[in-house]
Amino acid sequence: MEYILKEEKGFTYIEEGEGEVLLLLHGLMGALSNWEKVIEEFKGKYTVVIPMLPIYDLPLLTTGVKTLSKYVHKFVKHKNYQQITLLGNSLGGHVGLIYTLAHQDYVKALVLTGSSGLYENAFGGSFPKRESYDFIKEKVEYTFYNPETATKELVDEVFETVNDRHKVIRILSMAKSAIRHNMSKDLNKIKIPVSLIWGRNDKITPPEVAIEFHELLPNSELNWIDKCGHAPMMEHPETFNAFLKQFLQKMNIG
Template structure:
């Protein structure tokens, strides 16, 4: 009887501590209006595209006939490309935007997160900005969207830059905890109202080769933008709908200059996926950064954008760098 009482007592303590923990980490949705002052300053704009109010930045010379379009990955935002944009915008037009389900763009109006629809959104952005053809550069999910757009709309893409891109089936060494929880029906429901900042920090550290480079400011950005109303529910739908599929069989049809950038310390999408892209895209070259992880463009923008500049020069972009 004493053992039973002690067990009940310990259980009550555990429940109490859990309630306190959840209460202290309550994080309700934030409106776009509340987030805009901090995360959508100049040169941000919101454009009505594909039934959504898409958060977008369009920088550099408008005379550039083949702009560079930067597409971020899961749970990121257009801010992940800040370093690359600073290095490119003086001589190249650079367009970046928050994908549906992420950043300040938020949920897709019809809850459609298939890869085909994401490609349609990219084309809609190009059409809105009167861009006939461009260089698509994407990381992770953004890489998947980039090559899928090249496959589905080959006349709109002149070159590809795939950064730790997805699209093939793969086995991760480690998955960010926030991703794992978002895939669970029970936990994803809980995360709609509870989001410990420590969880976000741990998840961002997981995709860096050197976790010590993850700053409080960086964590704050990922944390606050995840609170944009509707984003947490949309993330679960994104995982369910955007999976590697039959479109991957067409990757070998890509015949435009393609740069593959990979972090050797990527624990989410291993280097073997990059090697598979290299094997199937005959016009590709692969550059591996030994000390970087899943988001090398964000972790070390200076080193990675240098490779991008060299690639663009070699392939005779109309506005030479």
């Protein structure tokens, strides 16, 4: 399904539906399409918003998770959103955590899936074989429990990204920033409700990461999805959406 990309005041985003705001944050290699099934399911009752994070547009010196968090805040203020529910996958979850820590008055609840912020086992420090399509295909497949989730379109997109020198420098810079900004000492300060929806077979942010998040976040719940990797909303969208719906109802959101 194609959604209209809105552009205004330097922000590019999707905004569908009406009601309380669900703000979705994509990962480092993530595209807006990663959240397609969530948009479809929730736009009937909520305003579902996905801002394009300017991962490739920041000056190299300021490329990092904190800068992305500041960007999200500028966007939230620009749209005049109040009391949002924030959802983040992978790097998007990390940005969501930093944002929530700084602006708890703006965030009603937080949903994390395959979030970085404690530990991740991503591409590593470099892309030694980025010219090799098969290598990139293998890496994208590694993201999922079922390698068939890594469609040719998805692999092509990642292959193109990692072979763009301008982009790859920023990806590595962002990944290093994420490793530096470990959240373990700050998570106890996040008092709002947090739902962790995690793939039991996530190899990038493995199950022990979810367990540690659950232990460190004072007001959290942990939901497992079996036979699922790093992007539950793509690999098992029905189960992901069911957990999300349950959480929103419990929190009386929407």
